Amino acid sequence: MYREAFIKTKGEITREKILEAARELFNTKGFNAATISDLVEITGVKKGCLYFHFPSKEAIAQEVFQEASGEFMEFLESTLGGDNPGASLDNFFRCALEKHIAAGFVGGCLFGNTALEMSDSNPEFSRMVEHFFDEWIYRLTTVAERAQMIGQLRRDIPSEAVAKQVIATIEGGIMMSRLKKNEKPMRECLDVLRRTLDLRVG
Amino acid sequence: MYREAFIKTKGEITREKILEAARELFNTKGFNAATISDLVEITGVKKGCLYFHFPSKEAIAQEVFQEASGEFMEFLESTLGGDNPGASLDNFFRCALEKHIAAGFVGGCLFGNTALEMSDSNPEFSRMVEHFFDEWIYRLTTVAERAQMIGQLRRDIPSEAVAKQVIATIEGGIMMSRLKKNEKPMRECLDVLRRTLDLRVG
Numbered sequence: 539m540y541r542e543a544f545i546k547t548k549g550e551i552t553r554e555k556i557l558e559a560a561r562e563l564f565n566t567k568g569f570n571a572a573t574i575s576d577l578v579e580i581t582g583v584k585k586g587c588l589y590f591h592f593p594s595k596e597a598i599a600q601e602v603f604q605e606a607s608g609e610f611m612e613f614l615e616s617t618l619g620g621d622n623p624g625a626s627l628d629n630f631f632r633c634a635l636e637k638h639i640a641a642g643f644v645g646g647c648l649f650g651n652t653a654l655e656m657s658d659s660n661p662e663f664s665r666m667v668e669h670f671f672d673e674w675i676y677r678l679t680t681v682a683e684r685a686q687m688i689g690q691l692r693r694d695i696p697s698e699a700v701a702k703q704v705i706a707t708i709e710g711g712i713m714m715s716r717l718k719k720n721e722k723p724m725r726e727c728l729d730v731l732r733r734t735l736d737l738r739v740g
Numbered sequence: 741m742y743r744e745a746f747i748k749t750k751g752e753i754t755r756e757k758i759l760e761a762a763r764e765l766f767n768t769k770g771f772n773a774a775t776i777s778d779l780v781e782i783t784g785v786k787k788g789c790l791y792f793h794f795p796s797k798e799a800i801a802q803e804v805f806q807e808a809s810g811e812f813m814e815f816l817e818s819t820l821g822g823d824n825p826g827a828s829l830d831n832f833f834r835c836a837l838e839k840h841i842a843a844g845f846v847g848g849c850l851f852g853n854t855a856l857e858m859s860d861s862n863p864e865f866s867r868m869v870e871h872f873f874d875e876w877i878y879r880l881t882t883v884a885e886r887a888q889m890i891g892q893l894r895r896d897i898p899s900e901a902v903a904k905q906v907i908a909t910i911e912g913g914i915m916m917s918r919l920k921k922n923e924k925p926m927r928e929c930l931d932v933l934r935r936t937l938d939l940r941v942g
Contacts, residue, residue, distance in 0.1 A: 566860050566861065567772060567861065568770055568772050568773065568857055570769060570770050570772065570773030571770065571772030571773040643859075644860050645860065646856060646859070650856070650912075650915055651856055653915050653916075653918065653919050654848060654852070654853055654856055654915060654918070655770055657845075657848070657918040657919050657921075658768050658846050658847065658918070659768065659769065664919065667919060668919045668920065671916060671919060692936075694935065695932055695935060695936070699928045699929075699931070699932050700932070702913075702916060702925050702928055702929055702932075703909065703928075703929050703932040703933075703936075705912060705916065706908065706909050706911075706912025706913045706915070706916065706925075706929045707905065707908050707909060707912060708912070709908075709911065709912035709915055710852075710907060710908025710909060710910070710911035710912040711904075711908045713852055713855050713856060713908070713911055714855075714873060714904060714907065714908065716855065716856070716859040716860070717855050717859050717866065717869060717870045717873060718870065719859075723904050723908075726901045726904055726905075727901075727904055727905050727908045729901070730897055730901050730902070730904075730905040731905075733896065733897060734894075734897070734905075734936035734937065735936065
């Protein structure tokens with residue numbers, strides 16, 4: 539039992555290898571343009587073996603998305619866990635920026651990219667992305683509401699609108715910073731957000 | 741001379757047909773995933789004829805982008821041409837929203853999509869997109885500066901940061917509205933922008 543719980547099977551290792559390569563490939567090349575042949579080339583896993591683990595490119599993409607989505611929710615949970623709601627929001631802004639600086643603004647936001655690529659072409663996938671954004675909006679709304687209650691955020695804007703504005707700014711900021719390969723646009727946009735929302739950290 | 745100036749040649753008509761189809765295809769499917777075969781199928785123009793007009797998919801994409809970019813700058817020019825800078829910004833917000841409502845939030849923003857798709861993979865194209873965004877930022881900065889001078893916009897944020905924030909909000913707002921196929925997120929984000937920037941129209 540002990541052994542089974544900690545040592546991965548060869549199949550599990552292959553599966554993870556495929557998912558990891560697919561995540562990077564989808565994010566830099568886009569889902570529609572990425573092919574199973576690309577994955578075969580990158581991973582060295584034979585096509586037959588790849589299809590043994592996943593029935594289709596869509597199936598790989600959905601699993602990649604769910605995995606990334608879970609990780610992001612954990613990131614959100616931990617960055618928003620500050621001493622008070624204002625500090626939590628401020629911390630989330632800072633960590634989101636740092637995350638993308640660390641990635642050199644390559645790849646950008648997997649969720650934003652998928653939103654733009656899938657919105658019109660793949661209804662099933664699109665609903666999954668929509669659900670992800672709803673969850674992100676919901677979590678930010680909750681913190682924004684608490685911040686408003688104790689005067690750490692202006693109160694004349696509904697907390698849900700604040701949440702959407704934060705997400706729009708982050709997604710648009712990443713877009714501009716990716717183009718420039720430079721953190722400045724995203725940093726500036728987050729600073730404008732802090733100031734225009736009267737965000738206080740204590 | 742008169743005739744030549746107004747009647748298009750068969751070649752010109754074919755060229756325009758290809759560009760028009762390519763624009764829609766790139767915007768819904770993405771540039772990387774779109775193929776010359778797709779264009780042949782959509783337009784009915786034979787492959788040889790298509791290559792007679794354009795040497796490559798890249799060449800078509802660059803021309804599509806330049807054309808769309810020129811149209812957008814005209815749109816910007818006309819929507820920003822209000823009675824005063826505050827009204828101009830407000831009018832631009834409204835017209836940008838209406839443009840995307842009219843399109844049913846299908847396709848989204850060609851420039852934003854291209855930014856996300858090209859930033860990492862095609863340096864030449866990426867510079868073209870960067871130049872487009874710089875121009876957009878510059879034009880909004882000019883109007884924001886004038887609005888600040890006459891008290892139609894808060895003055896504690898540099899006008900260039902205001903411009904970037906406007907663009908980030910529009911791009912992020914379009915992203916969320918496309919997912920929902922519903923104008924609400926984009927409209928809400930633009931309203932938050934009006935309020936948080938203390939935008940006055942008169």
